[in-house]
Amino acid sequence: MKLSDRVSGALLVVLGAAAAISGSRLPAVPGQDVGPAVFPMVVGGGLVLCGAAIALGIGHAFEAPDEEEGGPRGQWYGLRALVPPALLVFYVLVVEPLGFLPTAAIIVGVASAALGAGWRLALPLALVAPFAVHAVFAKLLRVPLPDGLLAAPW
Amino acid sequence: MRRRAMLALGAGLPVASVARAQGSAAAAWPSRPVRLLVPFIPGSAPDVIARQLAERIAPALGQPVVVENRGGAGGNIGFEAAARAAPDGYTLLLGTNSLIINPALTRRSLGFDAFRDFAPITVAFAMPHLLIVPPGGPDSLAALIASLRARPDQNYASGGNGSGAHLAAEMFKARAGVQATHVPFRGAPDIVNNVMSGQVQLGFPTLATATELVRAGRLKALGVTSAARNHALPNVPPIAETLPGFDLVSWFAVMAPAGTPPAVILRVDAAVQDALADAAFRARATADGSTAVGLGPDRFAAFLRREAEIWGEAVRVSGATVD
Amino acid sequence: MTHLIEGFNLVAQPDVLLAILLSAVYGLVVGSLPGLSATMATALLVPFTFYLSPIAAVATIITASAMAIFSGDIPGALLRIPGTPASAAYTDEAYAMTRKGQAEMALGAGLWFSAIGGIVGTLSLVLMAPLLAEMALNFSSFEYFWLALLGLMCATLVARSSPVKAIASMLLGLLVACIGIENPAGTPRFTFGLTDLLGGIEVIPALVGVFAVSEVMRAMLTPPPPPIPKRQFGSILAGQWQLTKKYQWPMWRGNIVGIIIGVLPGAGADMAAWISYSMAKRFSKEREKFGTGHPEGLVEAGASNNASLASGWVPSLLFGIPGDTITAIAIGVLYMKGLNPGPTLFTERASSMYALYIIFILANIIMIPLGIVMIRLASHILRAPRAAVMPVIVLLCAVGAFATGANLFSVLLVAVFGCLGFVMERNGYPVAAMVLGIVMGSMLEQTFVTSLIKSDNSVLPFFERPVASVLAALTLGAASWPLIAWLLGRIPGRRAAG
Structure with a gap:
């Protein structure tokens, strides 16, 4: 997701404008002359200015040069970066029906494989790590992790 | 079984x-x-x-x-x-x-x-909540009400919009027929802080947050919002003694x-x-x-x-x- | 003097000493778990304090919170998961040192200067608590407003990037802080009808997302780095002594700034670390090394962080006004144990007060040996293969975010902020500046609105009060700095720009 400054600056201008406009529609509150609308409008306005400045290349001289990494890669290689957030969404969706231990095992196993681990590392890790995390967070610190299909043995 | x-x-x-x-x-x-x-x-x-x-x-x-x-x-x-x-x-x-x-x-x-x-x-x-004023503030509820009538531009502190302290103060304003401007702070402790230093003229924090400061003379308590006196500050009268029926x-x-x-x-x-x-x-x-x-x-x-x-x-x- | 001796006797009980030791180990372990804050560690201790004597009960709270704050730096330095918003200020610096193979040095600096900051902060508590308390009391919303703005200006200094992008990131953080109902008007903003957004965006999920998840996302795209060479480390402390000598002045500056900011309820450790780190950079002779794994900023910010924690107890003990959630819990425990915080605690229960002081010092001293053990154990993580560590981080991000409020929505936030952080970093937008915006946003708005109500919409009081005017000058100076720097950069011709 390397964007040019023009694109990222323009995105900020759009975001800032949207924030300022929807902020300005917030109702006033009796007794407060500076109501809830002011702060989003100021921040949104600031974002518009910054976004425009970035799009025009102001301040670019201060940036450290890019460290371009890696050689040529496939077209879809960049999508690999989405694996961690996708796993987190997966956790949100299935942890309650499935239970913490199986969900965690799947997450650890998939992430490990995606990072290039062989099954001799990924499999034991997926089996051990969920129990260790559950022991510390649920057992010792009483974080209410759901049991789902497979309750922890403690 | x-x-x-x-x-x-x-x-x-x-x-x-x-x-x-x-x-x-x-x-x-x-x-x-x-x-x-x-x-x-x-x-x-x-x-x-x-x-x-x-x-x-x-x-x-x-x-x-x-x-x-x-x-x-x-x-x-x-x-x-x-x-x-x-x-x-x-x-x-x-x-x-x-x-x-x-x-x-x-x-x-x-x-x-x-x-x-x-x-x-x-x-x-x-x-209960406690009606507090700075150490140099009015000495009694009646004096406070008189002061608020004379100068309706005074401020009261609360822990935020819709907090107990805010509503207690508004109830007090309505029952006593006085005006004061609401200054919504971020949390209950800010009430005590701002009234103690005299930056805001009154407030209704929960009793617990102000008890020790009242005992030490850093704050003046003019009334409790409960119908009865409180065991922690037995000398402070209920607001209900002045404004009958006040119980919050x-x-x-x-x-x-x-x-x-x-x-x-x-x-x-x-x-x-x-x-x-x-x-x-x-x-x-x-x-x-x-x-x-x-x-x-x-x-x-x-x-x-x-x-x-x-x-x-x-x-x-x-x-x-x-x- | 008799009070001091009585205080020593109160502390030198076996139950008190045991409570200190156990809660120290507990605080170190819980604080090092990502997502579990020092507040959580302290709250979980409350039921245990029922069974303890008053002094032992307070000792567990003091010790566990001090330890948890330090050990929150450990995942920050090793894995780039800062434990607290305060440590976000220097997480990138510490992580850069780790990648240079100096993890022990970075953590050692955190430990050593935290302990020094804690002890100096405690001494300030002993010697001038009433003075500091009066100072804090004279800080009105006008001063807080400038302080919040000054804190935000630090965004341009902590990052190695374009100041314009730093400010944009900070504004993005402020926009995130707008979300929810917790604003002075109590009006829901940008909640899109979701109850989960009504409460606003919690800092911890955002922090975990932009730092930890984005780091794992980057790892997905890059080949594993060459293993960090196994180097023979001497004593962790020996290196720290040299740093102490070399950076004595930044250390003292950090201590003093930390003490001053710490006594202000609501400002506290979060802001102390940011301001101190920026000051270290601003006044350093080697500014260009900041952000590349340079210990100078860690020295000042670490000292400042813990000094502010100790002095944060001043308003709590003297007025019962908590500076943060940890001292709020401590106040509850003090009440339960009959040590009601307030001005009389210092006069009528002087020996108990001395006992508390001694516990503070003791906690900061035993932090050093226990912390060294913890650092040695934790740094084994660095020798584990990346494909084993990163998956566990993903899991910890999920569980840690969930633990902050037992709410799955937080886990979703972690994922969203992970993507946001990843995109921002790829394009040169510093994520730390956004975190700063999220942390400071509500304070800035609140103090601005309350100040205007108090002054009947006049702007003059913002500049009239002496402290406010000094802070205003500092802030406006810092605000115009990027512009000045840009102009300076243009004057010598295109050489600097090209």
Whole structure:
């Protein structure tokens, strides 16, 4: 997701404008002359200015040069970066029906494989790590992790 | 099975009879830890009360009572979670007056209804608010009212829009027929801070946050919002002596999702009542000026209706309804 | 003097000493778990304090919170998961040192200067608590407003990037802080009808997302780095002594700034670390090394962080006004134990007060040996293969975010902020500046609105009060700095720009 400054600056201008406009529609509150609308409008306005400045290349001289990494890669290689957030969404969706231990095992196993681990590392890790995390967070610190299909043995 | 029934018997006779009627499922309660949802962050006043209660009632229930904080949005997130929880007796809620204030503050429907979604168990503690002024401020409630009449541009501090301190002050303004401008700070401690240094002329923090400062002469207390005097500051008169009928307290109660088996409710109530009857526990829990209430399930519902009227009026007079 | 001796006697009880030791180990372990804050660690201790004597009860809170704050730096330095918003100020610096193979040095600096900051902060508490308390009391919303703005200006200094992009990131953080109902008007903003957004965006999920998840996302795209060479480390402390000598002045500056900011309820450790780190960079002779794994900023910010924690107890003990959630819990415990915080605590219960002071010092001293053990154990993580560590981080991000409020929505937030952080970093927008915006946003708005109400919409009081005017000058100076720097950069011709 390397964007040019023009694109990222323009995105900020759009975001800032949207924030300022929807902020300005917030109702006033009796007794407060500076109501809830002011702060989003100021921040949104600031974002518009910054976004425009970035799009025009102001301040670019201060940036450290890019460290371009890696050689040529496939077209879809960049999508690999989405694996961690996708796993987190997966956790949100299935942890309650499935239970913490199986969900965690799947997450650890998939992430490990995606990072290039062989099954001799990924499999034991997926089996051990969920129990260790559950022991510390649920057992010792009483974080209410759901049991789902497979309750922890403690 | 037999042993469990005996345990129930130990917790109070009415419980045992109901438990028998309910059959084995309820009699086996609780077979795993019970969670007590606290809709506020760790360290807040309701949280401290919940942790004290949880610790004290666990032995009577025979299972640990685990405090679970679901803070945010003035309690709404936690209240909604409790309303949606399974009414199996394994979810309890630490309810406060926010439960009835929050719905009154908005025209949108929240994810819960204080009357429909919860089974009342016990009102455990109440905490009055304290009317404070700077050390150099007016000496009596009458003098304060006179001062506010003479100079209606004075400010009062609160812990935020719709907080107990805000509504208590608005109620006071309405009843006394005076004006003052609301300065909403980020939290209750800011009230004390700003009144002590004289930057704001008055405020209605909870009694606990101001007691020691009043004793040390750093703040002047002109009245408590409860109908009776408070044991922590016996010299401070109730506001009701000047403005009859003024009675506004924040409260902390144990509740459960609606539909929770009556046997469970009676047993939890018995355990809480037992804790409140314990002199040592009572002394420890009320050291900050809160009062033990001990209103059981039979009278809780009426209490809730009365409170809804009082705080509803406070919200109306404040004009604090948003959106 | 008799009070001091009595205080020593109160502390020298076996139950008190045991409570200190156990809560120290507990605080170190819990604080090092990502997502579990020092507040959570302290709250979980409350039920145990019921069974302890008053002094032992308070000792557990003091010790566990001090330890948890330090050990929150450990995942920050090793894995780039800062434990607290305060440590976000220097997480990138510490992580850069780790990648240079100096993890022990970075953590050692955190430990050593935290302990020094804690002890100096405690001494300030002993010697001038009433003075500091009066100072804090004279800080009105006008001063807080400028302080919040000054804190935000630090955004341009902590990052190695374009100041314009730093400010944009900070504004993005402020926009995130707008979300929810917790604003002075109590009006829901940008909640899109979701109850979960009503409470606003919690800092911890955002922090975990932009730092930890984005780091794992980057790892997905890059080949594993060459293993960090196993180097023979001498004593962790020996290196720290040299740093102490070399950076004595930044250390003292950090201590003093930390003490001053710490006593202000609501400002506290979060802001102290940011301001101190920026000051270290601003006044350093080697500014260009900042952000590349240079210990100078860690020295000043670490000292400042813990000094502010100790002095944060001043308003709590003297007025019962909590500076943060940890001291709020401590106040609850003090009440339960009959040690009601307030001015009389210092006069009528002087021996108990001395006992508390001694516990503070003791906690900061035993932090050093226990912390060294913890650092040695934790740094084994660095020798584990990346494909084993990163998956566990993903899991910890999920569980840690969930633990902050037992709410799955937080886990979703972690994922969203992970993506946001990843995109921002790829394009040169510093994520730390956004975190700063999220932390400071509500304070800025609140103090601005309350100040205007108090002054009847006049702007003059913002500049009239002496402290406010000094802070205003500092802030406006810092605000115009990027512009000045840009102009300076243009004057010598295109050489600097090209």
